[in-house]
Amino acid sequence: MHLDTDFGGHPDDACALAMVLGQPGVEVVLREQTLRTVVEGDVLRFEPHPGGRPTRVLAGLDATAFPETWLTAVETAHRTAA
Structure with missing residues (x-):
């Protein structure tokens, strides 16, 4: 999983990180990996590549x-807010 660190413009990233950290059995490991972007059809994804950009990634x-x-948590939050 890749979470970017642009929390100022993307508050959903902070929500996703909070969800990940609350998962049972999650071992949070941050490491640096060189990645490049790849477009396949309508999908943009990251892949490891020696010539890629150094990027911090979350593993575990x-x-x-x-x-x-995630869906259960969102549905529960929606019911609680309603």
């Missing part, structure tokens, strides 16, 4: 469980 997230956990 259960990517399989995250979407369901």
